Amino acid sequence: MHEPSVDRTNVHKPIVIEVAGEPLGVVVREAGGYRFIAVKLPAFAIDGHTFESVETARIAASEVLRINGSDAA
Secondary structure: OOOOOOOOOOOOOOEEEEEOOEEEEEEEEEOOEEEEEEOOHHHHHHOOOEEOOHHHHHHHHHHHHHHHOHHHO
C-alpha cells in the first residue's frame, strides 16, 4: 500500500516535561505558545493550558505536583 506524501516541515515534536525525574506531560508548539498535554494524573489540572515557554510549563507542572502530591501519580 502506498501512503501519500505528508509535508512535515511545520510539525513540531512534543517536548517532555519532567519533574523530579517523572514525566508529567508534554508540550507542543502552537501559535500562542506551548500547549501542555498531561500524561500523569497530578498534571491533569493543567492539561490543555497554553504557556509562553517550555520553562513556564515545567514550573506549572512542578507546582501542580507539589499541590496535588506525588502519591496521585
